Every structure is written in structure tokens, then in C-alpha cells.
Amino acid sequence: MSQLLLCYSRILEIVGDLVKVYVPEPDRDATGSVGFGDLALIENPLDPSQLPALAQVIELNRDSVSLQVFSGTKGLSTQASIRFLGHSMRVAFSSNILGRAFSGVGAPIDAGPDLTEEPHIEIDGPTVNPARRVLASRMIRTDVPMIDVFNSLVESQKIPIFSVAGEPYNQLLAQIGAHADADIIVFGGIGLIFDDYHFFKTAFEQAGVLAKTVMYVHLGSDPTVEALLVPDMALAVAERFAVEEGKRVLVLLTDMTAYADALKEVGVAMEHVPSNRGYIGDLYSQLARRYEKACDYKGAGSVTILSVTTMPGDDVTHPVPDNTGYITEGQFYLHDGVLDPFGSLSRLKQHVIGKVTREDHGQIMNTMVRFYAAAQDAQQKQAMSFELTEYDLRLLRFGDLFRQRFMDIRVTLPLEKALDLSWKTLAECFEAEELLMKQDLIDKYFPVATQRS
Template sequence: MASLQTSYHSITEIVGDLVRLTVPIPGAGQKPVVRLNDLAILSGENMESRLAQVIDIRGSAVGLQVFDSTKGLATNAKVTFLDRPMQVTASNNILGRIFNGKGEAIDQGPALEFDNKIDIAGPSVNPMRRVLASKMIRTDVPMIDVFNCLVESQKIPIFSVSGEPYNAFLARIGIQADADLVVFGGMGLVFDDFHFFRTAFENAGLSARTVMFVNQASDSIVERLLVPDLALSVAEHFAVEEGKRVLVLLTDMTAFADALKEVGVANERVPSNRGYMGDLYSQLARRYEKACDYAKGGSVTILSVTTMPGNDVTHPVPDNTGYITEGQFYLHGGVLDPFGSLSRLKQLVIGKQTREDHSQLMNTMIRFYSGAVEAEQKRSMAFDLSDYDRQLLQFGELFRTRFMNLEVALPLERALDLCWQTLADCFNEEQLLMKQELVNKYFPEKSKADIAQQGD
């Protein structure tokens, strides 16, 4: 491998932020001069040194993506390969700190140059070191905890569209979740969104167990590509070395995919579906597969935002994401859609880590809400409504107010009790079609008496 002192003055082309040069091809048995994702420093007379990353190797031709602008860069500039990929600081001293997409602190805190450094973008965990997901992460969001549980080591996106409060919702989950640490990765954020996340975590007293990696919209797109790797490498370190339960929040993975597309086009790669590169699935999967429950350690859980241009779920980014992840939370109209949202791992914790009535209660609530939607359609078309339809309409209104409102925050047990109360406010026991022992145990006694009195 090339040493730190190995330098070249062989730049052949500068296109945008992309620099191409030629390096010697190693002979048989020799180590390569440079590897994919290695870092390099570009320097020369009358110019500041600039950091770049190897993004393409074709024989003797090497492509570098410069982090900062190539403005003023000459073709006789010196290129020095650092013989290593990007590294990030991984120690307890980074808790409460804010970093940019190069892993540099931007919060004016103390220097961290002597702290432990680790390489980013390493391989996914050996399956032999994983254990089956079996623990719930409580969020105090009823539409998640009751109907689509978030499970440790799960990878799940929030599908949404521009204009929806997905960032506010993501921040709220980070604040309320019962994780040991929260690692936040923001890609292409406008300053207002960056300031919102920072202020929300500080006001909630979460800063002491939070690490933030932020790429703003005005920053380099190369840094945008590094943010997920920085966040996930730090999360992996704390999970493996410290045994922590780490929740990783990423927003927005569509901005990450768009950056991949832009870099691919600049590197003259042939685009695939809607201009995205053919390896989009692999690029997304390599990040999402970092979610893991370690046999000897903690866990990494990934909750991301994926915006859908035009609310099109067949767009390449959400489409590929759906094949990789274990369900999705579908946020539209300011609420989580109870029909479009899905957690494929919830059956691993419902009734095992939660109350015995959880499963039946969840199914009953969704069944009645589905009936309420049909009753609303009948009402809007001026059909005659039965007494049962009116019960369903009342239930639908209570369901949206008590559970679907994103501002509602309830511990799981209180949310389950509120489910029973909502059912009792609208229906009698015979209409529930639930196990009688559960009805006898949890159906509110006061409402039983009220219903009986109404019947008389």
C-alpha cells in the first residue's frame, strides 16, 4: 500500500468537484497504490490543502471527489494519498457534540484530536454475531407503540412527502424513545431544520446522550454521502464496545440517494431507473444492514426519513427501501396512516414484552376504524346510516383525536387502557368479538354500567 509520503503530480482532468489522475499500476504480488474510499490531500503553491476521496478506480485512472470547491486548483497540484478511509472520533467525549459531514466538530467545543479514531463504512456484522430481535423500543407514540411497535435492531423508514412534519416527528421519537443513545444524521438540511433538531434535543435535556452529524444544503454533496457512514460507525462502536442500545435517526435518505446520483453522473457512469445509478439498492442496503442486535453487546436501531417525490411510492428510493427494511411508517396528512404503516417485527414483542391484551386490542381497533372509514364514505354519499354506522363514526372521531394526533404522548399501558375506554365509549361487549376473558378483565366497569342503564 502506498505510504503517506507517496505523492503524484499527474492530474489529467478537473470537472466540477471531480479530479482525475493517473497512478502506476502495481505489478504481480505488489500492493495497490490506492483503494476505493481512501482519502487524499491536494496541495500546491498559493492554494490551501483540500481533502478528497477516491470514488473510482479504472486501471491506472483514479477519480477523486473533492470535498471543497476545486476553484483555483491547478493540474500540477500534488496529490498525496493517506492510505486510509475517512475516520471518525469514537469516545464518550463526543456525546453532546455536533459534527459536519467530514467528522469535524462545528459546535466550538474542545478539540478531539487525541481521542480514539475508527474507520467508517466497514463491513456489515457477521450473522453469527447477531441475535433475533426480541426487545421493544418504547416511543410513547400510540400509533407506533400500540399498532406498529419499533423493535430493537429494526431498520424502518418514515415514508412521507415534502411539507409534512416528518422532521418534527423524527425529533420527537428521538426525545421520547427509551434508547441509551441517539445518533442523528442530517443530509442536505436547510439551516432552519438543523437549528430545530439542535434546539429540540437541547430543550428536552437529550444533548448529553446525543451525537449529531449534519450536512447542510450549502455543504458539499460528498459530505452528504458520508453522514450515514459516520453516524452508523459511531453507533456501532457504542453498541459493541459499550453495550449501549443506540437509536440512529437519519433524514433524508432521498437526499442521500440524490447525492449518489449526482456523483455518479459527474463520474460518467451510465444511469439506470430515473437517473439513479444501478447500485442504488446496494448502496442503501449497505447502510441499513448496520442495524443489529449483537449477541455480545448492545443494539443499533435505524429510523430514517424517506421522502417520496410526488407522493410516488414506486419512486426508486422508496421502492428499493421497501425491499430492504422491515416495514414503514407512512406519514401523510399530518398523521401516521394506520393502513399504510407496517412493522414486520412487531409480532416478536407483542404479547411477549407487552400486555396479554395487546394483540387482540390492536386488531379490534383497526377493524373498527376500517369500518368507520366505510361509514364516512356512506355518509358523504348521502346513504342512510344505521345505528351501528353512527357508532362507527363516533369511534372514528375518537380514534383520530386520541391516537392519530401526532401530539399525543402516552406510555404503552395507558394507551392500551385508552383503547379499552374508547371501545367502551362506542360499543357494548357483544360487539367487540374479542376473547371473553380479556373483556372481563379490561373492559371498563363504569362503561358497562352506563351501557346497561342505556339499554333499560
């Protein structure tokens, strides 16, 4: 740890969890002791037995510095003294963090041993040099048919799950983490209740992937500033695993709307002029800085980011999903307990479908969605009491099978079995000539034995 620097004791104001301290600008220029994002220790002279409170610099003015106190300012006196540490937040990084769970300040929360003696890395590094990025060309299998078959997840991709409160997005995220063919899983939970944290940990443990997983968890009862640190911790660790050890890392974040709300709360306390719906004016930049950590490194591993973004009121124009959509490469749309094939989109899937996957993948994807769209039209005709043709009835049957076999997020199937099941489903509802697919693929894959009687 860096040597403790000059101590300052002239506190100008305490507002919420923020402390503003007088630090003359010439002192900063002369010593270089205070920088944006640096940590500080606040010692309360009224209670010498109390441990120093950890704080982080979040604003630099001409003659003052604003700090966010991690544990809150309750009981803090204006007579307190502040010592700046000369470095930003650090997190332990070594193979010993795998299988462990940490709080938003990097402290163990799993009753495991302390890792203060392990090497530490700073969490606020810049995004990777674009020259070190390579074109995405490898797929991350999740065993979720609606992802693997219809909107493949590609290494180095950054993609959110758009959903609303009450939907099983955490169950979907845990299922993906349990089945994804990544070398390392880095989980970041923001604003979770304890039951959610326990659910994720239990799901990873039961799936046998906890040993390759590291968790950073901010609970709803924890200080707000810790919510802002969780994505940076998760991404800093993921980047090191990818660059230094060549690992294929999948980062799971939930919920980025809670992260944006924490940014808004801090902005209000600092009396910043709010932007759209009270969110901070640089919301786009704050989100982009995190999502741009996704990368396929030349000669090394990769970082792929899959996050949850809840939409208040199911409003996709809400500032958080709206800004997210401009940054990420598509989205998975989860509603009514299923992944919507129409609202979901992976803009990088063309890099892997039919190239690193089976030759029939592209044709199956397009044909299944085309028939499901037709099944939706037939369902509307049925709802409006129009006369249904025999073909309409077959479309309705196909729609039911499609929702049951593919759209239900509880379904787990390897990609090849999902493709085979797609052919089987088509054969149960349609004749070969109705598929409008390449004849050589029909001849090779269409299961004649299971065609309609």
C-alpha cells in the same frame, strides 16, 4: 495518522468536484498506497498559503484514480499535487462525542472543543457477521401510540418513514428521539437547512436527551460528498457503542432520498450510465449496505435504524422508496400530518406484542384497526348521502376519537396508558359484546364505568 505516501501531480481532468489523477497501476501494486475510499490531500502550488483540500477516492481505473474533493474544485489548478493518506475516512469515537454535533467530515459545528486527539475509527467497515446476530425480541418504546400500539418498533429493526415534502416527518423523528427508551441516540441529517438542524438540536436539548445524543449534519450548502459520509459516520459510531459498550443505540436518519440524490449527482459527474429515473445502477446495494448495519448483537447491545424516505410526488414506486421497501422490515406511512394505520407496517412487531408487552396488546391492536376500517366505510356512506344507522353514527364517533387520540403525531403516551385509552375509547362507542374479543380480557380491562349512557 498514516505517513503520507508518494505524491502524484499529473492531473488528467477536473470535472465538477471530481479530479482524475494519473496513477500507474504498477505503482499501486508496488506500494499499496491507493485503495477505494482512501483519503488524499490536494495541495495547490498556485497558492501555498491555502490549506490542502481533502478528497476521497471514488473510482480506480487501470492508470488513473478519480477523487471527490470535499470542498469543491474551485480555484484548483491542474498543477496541483496529490498525496494519498493510505486510509479511508475516520471519525472520532469516545464518550466525549456525546452531546456534540459534527459536520459531514466529522468537524465540530457546535463551537465545542476539537477532538483530533480522541481515538478515531474508520467508517466504511463491513456489516456484522450474521453469526453474531440474535433474533429481535426487545421493544423500543417511542411514546407515539401509532407506533407503540399498532406497529411496535423492535430493537435491531431497520424501518423507514415514508412521506412527502412538507409533511412533519422531522417533527415526528425528533419526537421519537426525545422519548425513545434507547441508551444512545445517533442522528444523521442529510441535506438539511440550518433551521432543521437547529430544530433537532433544540428538541433534543429541551427533552433532556442531548447528553446521550451525537449528531452528524450535512447542510444543503455543504459539498455533496459530505452527504454520502453522514450515514456511514452515524452507523460506524452506533456500531461501536453497541459492540464495545453494550448500548442500545437508535439511529435516526433524514432524508435518505437526499442521500440517493447525492449518489446520483456523483454518478452523473463520473459519466456512469444511469438506471431508473437517472439513479445509479447499484442504488439497492448502496442502501442495503447501510441498512444492514441494524443488528442485535449476541452478548452486546443493538443498533436500530429509523430513517425518513421522502417520496417525490407521493409515488411509492419511485426508485428510492421502492428499493428501500425490499430492504427494510416494514414502513411508517406519514401523510396529512398523521401516521396511517393501513399504510404502516412493522414486520417484527409479532416478536414483542403480547410477549414483552401487556397481554391485551394484540387484541387491542386488531380491534381498534378493525373498527377504524369500519369507520372509514361509514364515512364514505356519509359522503355519498346514504342513510346512516345508529351503529354507523357510533363508528363515525369512534373514527373521530381514533384520529384525535392516536393518529395525531403530537400525541405522546406511554404504551400502558395508550392501551388503557384504547379500552376507554372502545367503551365510549360500543358495547362489550360488540368487540368480538376474548372474554377474559373484556372482563379484566373493559371500563364499565365509562360505557355509553
